[in-house]
Amino acid sequence: MASHNLQLGSSSTAASAASNQEILNYDLLAEVFSYLPAMNLSRLHLVSKSLHNMITSDPLFHLTQSYHNAAAAAIFVETYFRLHICAYNPVRRESWLIRIPPDGDIGLRSSLAVEFTNNVTGDYKLVYLTAGEDWSNFCRCRVYDSAAQVWTRDEMINDGGRNLKFENPVVHRGAVFWASNCFRYTTVDPYVMSYEIATGVIEFLAMPEPDDGAVESDDNISVAVWEESWLCLMHYRRRTGTFTAWGRSGDSWVKLNEFVLLGEARRRGDDVGVRRREGERDGVGVQRQR
Template structure:
């Protein structure tokens, strides 16, 4: 598609020489990836006007919410960008600006959230449009132990303009508490600031899963001498209530194992457990029950040995990526990222990463505005 559009000088989108109505044309164009749409701006005045129309920008973000790339990340490093969608793309100048400014702590709906190195301010960026908006106040001083989750709010017509941002930061290792703050983008205020007990273990703050008003985090590695079972934390943003969900008894997690969570077909919470001793990634679905706590059901397993890996893979990150009718398991081995299509069994190498044992922050290539007080980046 991208190559076809590059070679098209005139486009007849109507019949019998009659152009399509502007609203229908805008609806059609809203399905294009951001990179492809920008290449059409020189075609006509209508396309250029759409590039600044907030309803069109939000519609495009609604239709292009699949993962198009990843930011490799650990606590002291961000980048380089790993692109997995050939029709997507982010200008190199915007990426350099983000990495220079601070640490990427999360991304959702095409927006990238960055903690600045100099003053600890939290800013939201749209790198493909080259825009940003600063949030009203720094959320936490514990910048190296923090992450965000974003819940977009439906405004009634399928367009999600406003959002709630859950900023979770871990106090020093001697404390059991996390500081949890909630930001309302429409009111531009932090509506909650509480200390919550999310258990003794650290959480994968970079990989939250959002389902309606509930945010889930999986626990990360415990220390070898600790005898604490791994678990998943559920936080209900609306009720401000937390729940600890134990992992299935059959999924015994050793210190060297890796776990992650994701949404399976947009309906069920999925636990991914990489077992180091067997080289197998097991997938478990969380099932609700009518008269008791939720339970886990084994759904699938992937053997990395059968996929062709010849030595014990050091897997540091596992996550799910859904595109159309396909669900892929994304995982990292050392400095490489891979994708495994669960339906057809195809393994792909996504790219090389800039650091060993990285975590991956997913990114979607959209035109979503950063906020009411959006401004252009000064990348030079």
């Protein structure tokens, strides 16, 4: 990066800073700002001309920022009538359209997930999942490769028989994960579905059995990535107000943490009573397991 100083604010402010030897080195500030997500940087480009030029015009800064924030390099939004997917990079203030192959029908639900495959070039693979007809066990899955600028895969996949939470896909180590719902309209137990982006291999991860019985219809499960290494499953037991976090280790789940919302359990007046856990304070009981 350029070896000049970065002036923030007005010229009088800069002059005052210069007199106090407080003008900050450009390279140092660029390194600090490179750790900010793209959305935060988009709000800072009007602070000063120098900062604006760094955020919008410095290719080395773009490279460093994308390396530190690969998952936030662009925002992907589906357009009306599902004709295109719009991608927007708030740092470079660039946008582009990805045309969606026609599918003959417009489903009610869809899901977008992105894996950035090259932090230098910004290449990525986009997974686009659309629901089938009501009560269908099949979804349509398409994969877009930005380097080749083509849709490389278009197939119908079995989603396991439950509705997936399309709005909350999680990308982790080359795969996309969706949690199912817990409603008891089927005998199939709740699960997490994984889709390997490179190969298209599908796997269904059964959720662990709760300590106090089977999963109930008004329970809720979701997936996330914890500390950039753990695939995490969160299970909320509404009847008891209990949250349980599980981490994926090999082919099984390991309990990471658990806590109960005592206030909610009291309000609901559940018949299991309020369980006080080790570490309880301020109305929240906490039990940690590693």
